[in-house]
Amino acid sequence: MGHEMSETLTQDALPASSLSPLAHRRIPRWAPAGIAVAAIALGCGVGAAAGLASHLQWGLISLLLFVGLTYGITAGVEGRRQARDRVATSLVWACFVVAVVxxxxxxxxxxxxxxxxLDGNFLTHSMGGVITTQPGGGVYHAVIGTLEQVGLASLIAVPVGLLTAIYLVEYGRGKLAKVVTFFVDVMTGVPSIVAGLFILAFWIIILGFGYSGFAGALALAILMMPVVVRSTEEMLKLxxxxxxxxxxxxxxxKWRTILKVVLPTSIGGILTGVMLAVARIAGETAPVLLLVFGNQLINNNPFSGAQSSLPYYVYEQYTNGNDASFDRAWAAALVLIAFVMILNLVARGIARWKAPKTGR
Amino acid sequence: MDIVSTSGEHPPPSRQPAATRLGDRVFLGLSRGSGILLLVIMAAIAVFLTVRAIHAISLDHSNFFTTYEWNASLNPPSFGIAVLAYGTLVSSLIAMLIAVPISVGIALFITHYAPRRLASPLAYLVDLLAAVPSIVYGLWGGLYLVPHLQGLNLWLNDYLSWTGVFHKSDPNSAARSLFTVGILLAIMIVPIITNVTREVFRQVPKAHEEAALALGATRWEVVRMSVLPFARSGIISASMLGLGRALGETMAVATVLSASPVLTQRLLDPVGGTFAQNIAAKFAEADNFGRDALIASGLVLFVITLLVNGAARLIIARRREYSGAAL
Structure with missing residues (x-):
């Protein structure tokens, strides 16, 4: 496990390793696996003996034992430096495992x-007339809301994002371009709730419009623009x-060159970036919470009246706090994840299919 | 070129200005206008939030920065961000302490340790995980993580309560604490930090690593002596991007934390709050003035994330200048 490289150096390069004075003594190849088995056995033994309920604790004990044993044994046979190397290797593997769990x-x-x-009924019905503590109802109204809000946001953000990227790559020289680049980067980090508050202050409080899907779409567009700019920029540079x-x-x-030569060449990558951006904003809850307000019923008109959306629906069902609602929340979360993942997979498919030809 | 620049009398060869044709002028105008629109939006965010915030803070009857409670609907209104600021910073710090080492580990794993056949699916998996919506993390955190962390909470309380930090006032209370929020935020930002760090590790010049290997360095020594020093500023900026995300996270905190205006160093107690969580929780019942008050707290959050992200970007930009590496 993870010592191929150093082996190449010390052993494979010197075939007569056992005879050569340059080669160090090494622990046998099976040793790490052996230590791992011993550590897991010991860890489980200790865990069972001490009556620890959580298997996570068994795992942690095994891990500590493994690292300790590896260090001790390797330090004895191969020396300190090799021991440190092996410990680092196991820690890196541990990081990976800890993250995957x-x-x-x-x-x-x-x-x-x-x-x-999750069934056909769930996908085709709204929450109209459903008592929240009872099973039944569905996400239809939320799916409609998500599609409309995300669609509107994309209609606003994609042209602005594309044009900004074109400006930065094709025209951008001098101070303005630098400032725009910097603020696009900073804009990427604007928290979604702040974007929501801005539209709330600007669109709803000062201009006096009501809650609507469109207000939510405005906030989502703000979140989407910098993502589109960044990804398009990267693609145009290629x-x-x-x-x-x-x-x-x-x-x-020049403008025809951009439209007829540059954009067609990079269209695959641009589409990928746009779809990843769509996937990102489709899961945003906070702006919807502030601006669209949520609705139990189907509202097909995003320009007037409260709507729902998938992430908002998940939150709403979660806050209802009973088992039937939790079930609906999980199902809606699954629909949302599926939606986002499909967008991601399609985006990557497009990226591979239409990879920009860089001429090399 | 030399001739032109030394002769002096001749004007430099006048290039055709880029935008002479109508189409060109329109297109340049549109694209430059979009860039300017982005700047206008950023400025507008700052201006509108500030205007509403000043209105709210001027009517606040207690000190906005040191008050614990959030009672904007009282007459006279009294609200402050002390608890929120504390909770936001503490939960994000916990998240960073957990997420940064693990992310660096995963990035190292993908770029330097994993078998090649495993590396690219893994990188792909991390990409996908970065796309999981935060509300799903929130749902999972609230319904799955909270009960499953109870054991860890009790263990910390049993063995580490002498630190004060891990003392739990009521051992039976649910694990809806800033500590749990920190762990959940860490899980959420690991993919983000990993993605950026991985890219930085990829850019480490192969020659540096090979030179170290040729001197007989072990793999860990290669990482420590040639990879990490090269990537240091990249890791810092990746962490700050993750921090920016953690500071502004709303839903995952709103679903996990049981909020109350108590400021304590006991991280396991189910109390506290964050800026974003407070906005989400108080919004539904807020009247016109209450919304302004929440906007004021949002402005503070905006400024904090702006500073963190700006700093991260400046670090990246400086690094790009001297290394020529694109991020």
Whole structure:
């Protein structure tokens, strides 16, 4: 486990390793696996003996034992430096395992609990006339809301984002471009609730419009713009300059060069970026909470009246605080994850299918 | 070029200005206008939030920065951000303490340790996980993580309560504390920090690593002597991006934390609050003035995240200048 590289150096390069005075003594190849088995056995033994209920604690004890044993044994046989190397290797592996456990648990829980009430009925019905403590009802109104809000947000954010990226890559020289780049970066970090508060202050309090899906879409657009700019910028930079120069040399105006040469070349990557941005804002709850206000019924008009949305629906069902609502929350969360993941997979599919030809 | 610049009398060869044709002018105007629109939006966020916030703070009957309670609907209104600021910073710090080492570990694993066949699916998996909506983390945190962390809470209380930090006032209360929030936030920002750190590790010049290997360094020594020093500023800025995300996270905190206006160093007690959580929780019952008050707290959050993100970006930008690496 993880010592191929150093082995290449000390052993494979010197075939007569056992005879060469340059080669160190090494613990046998099976030793790490052996230590791991011993550590797990010991850890479970200690855990069972001490009556620890949580298997997580067994795992932690095993891990500590493994690291300790590895260090001790390797330090004895191979020396301090090798021992440190092995400990670092096991820690890096441990990081990986530690990170995978909660993420696996998250997906596993959502899927196993989500499928309970997820069926055709759930997808095609709203919460109209459903008592929250009773099973039944569905997410139809929330799906409609999400699709409309995200669609409107994309209609606003994609053109602005695209044009800004074109400005930065094709025209941007000097101070303005630098300032825009910096603030696009900073804008990426604006918390979604702050974007929601801004639209609340501007659109609802000062301009006096009511809660609506469109207000939510405005906030989502603010969150989406910098993401579109960044990804489009990266893609436009990949377009080889020779293409631009060839087109300009033929006397094609710059704007037609951009529209007919640069954009078609990078369209795959741009689409990918847009879809990833859509996936990101589809899961935003906070702006919807502040601006769309939530609704139990179907409201097909995003320009007037409160709507719902999938993430908001999850939150609403969670705060209802009873088992029937929790079931609905898990199912809606599953629908949301599926939606986001499908967008991601399609986006990556497009990226692979239409990878920009960089001429190399 | 030389001839032109030394002769002096000739004007430099006048390039055709880029925008002479109508189409070009329109297109340049549109794209520059979009860039300016982004700046206007950022400025507008600051201005509108500030205007409403000043209105609210001027009517606040107690000190906005040192008051614990949030009673904007009282007459006279009395609200302050002390608890919220404390809770936001503490939960984000806990998240950083957990997430940064683990993220660096995962990024190292993907770039330097994992078998090649495992590395690219893994990187892909981390990408996907960064896309999981925060409300799903929140739901999982509230319904699954909270009961499952009770054991850890009791263990910390049993063995580490002498620190004061891990003393739990009521051992039977649910684990809806800032500590749990910190752990959940850590889980959420690990994919973000990992993604950026991984990119930085990829850019470490191969020659540095090979030189270290040629001197007989072990793999850990290679990482410590050539990879980490090169990537240090990248790791810092990645962490700050993660911090920015953790500071502004709303739903995951709103679903997990049982909020109350108590400021304590006991991290396991189910009390406290954060800016974003407070806004989400108090919004439904807020009247017009209450909304302004919440906007005031949002402005503070905005300024904090602005500073953190700006600093991160400046670090990245400076690094780009001298290394030529694109991020």
């Amino acid at each position: 909660p993420l696996y648990s998250l997906l596993q829980t959502t899927i196993s609990k989500g499928v309970k009430v 377009v080889p300059n020779e293409l631009r120069e060839a087109s300009l040399a033929l006397g094609v105006p």
